[in-house]
Amino acid sequence: MRVNMMNVVGLSGFLFPSHSLRRRTRKANGALMRIALATVLVAIFAGNALARPELDVRRDATVVAVERVMPSVVNIATETVINLRDPFDDMLQNYFNIFRRHQPSSQVSLGSGVIIDEAGYILTNDHVVRRATKIWVKINTNNAPYEARLVASNSRSDVALIKIQAKPGEHFASVRMAQDDDLFLGETVLALGNPFGLGGSVSRGILSSKSRIAPKESDQLDWPNWLQTDASINPGNSGGPLVNLHGDLIGLNVAMLSDAQGIGFAIPIKQVSEALSGIFTPETSGKGLWFGARVRAGGTPVTVTTVQARSPADKAGLKPGDTIVEVNGLPPKSFIDFNEILIDNPKSEAKLVVKRGAERRDLTVKLVPEASFFNADLIEQRLGVRLQELTPQLARSFGLSSTEGLVVADVENETPAAEALRSGFIVTAIDGQAPGNLTAAAKLLYGKKKGENVRLDFVAQRKRGGFVAYQQMAAEIPVR
Numbered sequence: 001m002r003v004n005m006m007n008v009v010g011l012s013g014f015l016f017p018s019h020s021l022r023r024r025t026r027k028a029n030g031a032l033m034r035i036a037l038a039t040v041l042v043a044i045f046a047g048n049a050l051a052r053p054e055l056d057v058r059r060d061a062t063v064v065a066v067e068r069v070m071p072s073v074v075n076i077a078t079e080t081v082i083n084l085r086d087p088f089d090d091m092l093q094n095y096f097n098i099f100r101r102h103q104p105s106s107q108v109s110l111g112s113g114v115i116i117d118e119a120g121y122i123l124t125n126d127h128v129v130r131r132a133t134k135i136w137v138k139i140n141t142n143n144a145p146y147e148a149r150l151v152a153s154n155s156r157s158d159v160a161l162i163k164i165q166a167k168p169g170e171h172f173a174s175v176r177m178a179q180d181d182d183l184f185l186g187e188t189v190l191a192l193g194n195p196f197g198l199g200g201s202v203s204r205g206i207l208s209s210k211s212r213i214a215p216k217e218s219d220q221l222d223w224p225n226w227l228q229t230d231a232s233i234n235p236g237n238s239g240g241p242l243v244n245l246h247g248d249l250i251g252l253n254v255a256m257l258s259d260a261q262g263i264g265f266a267i268p269i270k271q272v273s274e275a276l277s278g279i280f281t282p283e284t285s286g287k288g289l290w291f292g293a294r295v296r297a298g299g300t301p302v303t304v305t306t307v308q309a310r311s312p313a314d315k316a317g318l319k320p321g322d323t324i325v326e327v328n329g330l331p332p333k334s335f336i337d338f339n340e341i342l343i344d345n346p347k348s349e350a351k352l353v354v355k356r357g358a359e360r361r362d363l364t365v366k367l368v369p370e371a372s373f374f375n376a377d378l379i380e381q382r383l384g385v386r387l388q389e390l391t392p393q394l395a396r397s398f399g400l401s402s403t404e405g406l407v408v409a410d411v412e413n414e415t416p417a418a419e420a421l422r423s424g425f426i427v428t429a430i431d432g433q434a435p436g437n438l439t440a441a442a443k444l445l446y447g448k449k450k451g452e453n454v455r456l457d458f459v460a461q462r463k464r465g466g467f468v469a470y471q472q473m474a475a476e477i478p479v480r
Contacts, residue, residue, distance in 0.1 A: 061245040065190060066202050068247035071173035072115040073240060074139050075194035076124055076148075076162075078132035079108050112193035112240035113137070113162070114249065117336045118171040120146075120164030123272065124239035125254055126153045129160050137164055139172070140200045152279035158254060158267065159275035175241055177298040178248035180270040183210055189229050190243050191253055191264065195236020205231030211268050226265040227251045233264030242266040273297040277305060280336065282367060285343045288439070289367040290374075293318050295335045302338045304354075308446075316365040319356065326353035342367065374442035382445045382479050383454065384415035387427060389437055398461065404428065405459070406435050420475035421458065428472075429457035448479040 111128030115121065122137065129135055135148040146164045153160035164172065184207065191203045209228035229242065233253045242251035251266030276297035282289045292311020296303045302324040307314050324332055328351055332338035342350055348367040353360060380386050387406040388394075395403050405426040411418045427435060431454060435441035448454060453476040462469045 062188070062190065062204060065243060065245050065247040066192070069114075069175055069190075069192055069241060069243050070200045070202075071139075071141055072175045073192050073194050073200055074113045074115065074122060074137050075196070076111045076113045076122075076128055076239060077108065077136045077138070077145070078111075078129055079134040080131050110196050110236055111238045112195060112236065112253070114192075114239075114241040114252075115139075115172050115174045116177065116249070117334055118174050119336065119340075120148075120166045120170070120172050121151070121336055122148065122162045122164065123241075123252060123276070124160050124162060125252065126155050126158045126160040128239045129153065129162060130155070135162055137162070138194070140194060141173075152284050154275045154279050157271055157275040159252065159272055159279070161276065161280055175243070175249045176247065177273065178244065178246075178250045178269050179298075180273060182244075182248070183207060183227070183250060183268075185210060188245055189231055189250065190245075191229065191231040191233050191237060191240065191266070192243065193234075193237030193240030193253065195234055201237070203232040205229045205264075208263075211271075225268075225271065226254060227268050229264050229266065231264060233266070277335070280339055282339060282342050283370060285339075287343060288370050289343070289348060290370040290372075291342060291365065291367050295324065295338055297335050299334050300332070302332045302335055312365050312367055316352070316363045317361070318352070318354065318363060318365065322354040322356050324352060325355050325360065327351075370439050370443075374439045374446065376438050376442075378442040379438070379445060380412075382448065383477055384412040384417045384480065385421060385477075386410035387438060387441065390426065398424070398426070400426075404434065406438065406441060408458070417475075417477050420473075420477065421456075422460070424461050426459040426461075427456055428459060429455075431455050432457075445479065450479055452479050453477065454479055 111124060113122040113124035113128070116123045129150055130153070132150065135150065136145040137148045138145045146166065148162045148164050151161040151163050166172070187207050189205060189207050191205070193201055195201060206229065207227060208230055211225050211227060227242065227250070231242070233255070237253050238255070240253045241249050242253055244250050249272075250269050252269075252272050253264070253266050255265045273296060277294045280297075281294065282291040290311060291313055292308040293304055293313035294306045296305050304318055304320055304322045304324070307318055307320055324338060326332075327338060327341045328345065330341060332341065345367075350365045350367070352363045352365060354363060355361075376387055386409045388409045390400075390403045390405050390407050392403055394407060395401070398407075405428045408421050408423055408425040408427065410423060411421050427441075429435070430441055430444045433444060435444065445454065455474060455476055457472070457474045460471045460473050462471060
């Protein structure tokens with residue numbers, strides 16, 4: 001039998017491949033495996049991309065924060081009716097008994113705001129709603145405007161609280177307030193607003209500077225007390241929120257520096273919280289009730305910050321630092337909810353469950369009328385001056401057209417007050433603040449320490465023959 005050696009060599013190469021052939025085969029198989037694995041991975045990632053659209057690189061932290069906050073941003077439009085009066089009218093009325101009527105004019109202004117409670121409470125600047133006769137609110141998610149009312153404001157801090165006149169049971173998206181001083185210099189911040197009613201707007205920047213100096217108690221707040229950012233803040237954005245990338249409210253947009261580019265300012269959340277804690281209380285509800293404690297503005301937990309001595313809250317045993325767990329059996333959802341429960345209670349009594357450290361306590365607070373404590377008697381005890389409110393009848397007897405101020409009815413002899421004041425003088429301000437009424441004046445004096453000086457601005461009436469002249473004067477009187 002003849003054997004073809006070439007066939008044997010070929011067969012042996014197939015059955016017993018050479019080293020170089022085996023190496024080439026392994027490389028080819030490895031390449032095939034890598035191609036197959038890549039194909040599987042592409043299919044997996046493609047399937048995940050279709051199933052998980054949130055991996056879109058465009059939806060970064062900024063977009064998510066804007067989506068969270070924008071539904072709570074509103075446009076605020078106000079109308080202020082101005083009654084014009086010519087000084088010549090006073091002479092015609094006093095000497096000739098002639099009355100002239102003028103058509104009132106109106107001014108319209110626009111600004112922004114942010115909802116801080118689902119019941120429709122809106123935070124904005126005081127200068128946006130100051131002296132407004134009517135207020136309308138437009139929400140980004142609803143084209144129909146709502147009418148709103150001013151709840152409280154503070155011109156010193158430029159903070160105001162208004163409330164939407166909503167239907168019963170209607171709720172709104174609200175922003176979450178950040179903790180005091182939860183700020184990082186250089187962190188990304190977003191300034192949101194709804195200027196001119198054109199819809200929501202967003203600008204992004206960094207936190208360029210924190211509040212430079214701590215505000216003084218009696219001074220007007222200004223740019224040294226505010227946050228600085230290079231996020232654009234236009235006039236229509238006043239009152240809108242400044243938020244961090246978590247969507248938490250860290251400031252309230254207030255102004256831009258006209259002499260520079262890219263410099264805007266916002267009121268820090270700490271100052272906003274302090275202002276809200278003071279202007280939204282049972283005492284400011286219009287019902288004349290005295291509670292005597294303040295809670296921190298924001299969400300839960302509701303924490304007591306201050307308690308007035310000899311107040312109903314003090315007598316009930318409430319202490320600064322207490323956490324309010326329940327009010328009349330209900331857990332308060334926010335500081336607004338807590339105050340609303342106190343205000344709306346027809347019995348003016350609240351049963352509180354508070355947490356003090358690890359201990360829980362049951363307390364009962366009985367709210368009392370403010371006028372029963374803050375009255376002319378308290379003022380006389382502290383200053384030695386008897387004041388009374390300036391009624392329209394008294395104003396006419398003094399020849400005045402305004403009822404602003406308090407009349408000095410009597411002054412104790414041989415007191416510091418007797419050296420400066422006389423009966424008939426009209427007190428127009430106490431430590432730079434208009435007293436309003438006896439209750440407000442007594443509250444201004446209540447927290448003063450013995451020996452501390454109080455500045456009284458007053459109008460002194462001077463009679464010269466048949467003429468009466470008025471002179472604006474001031475005096476420092478120590479508290480007794």
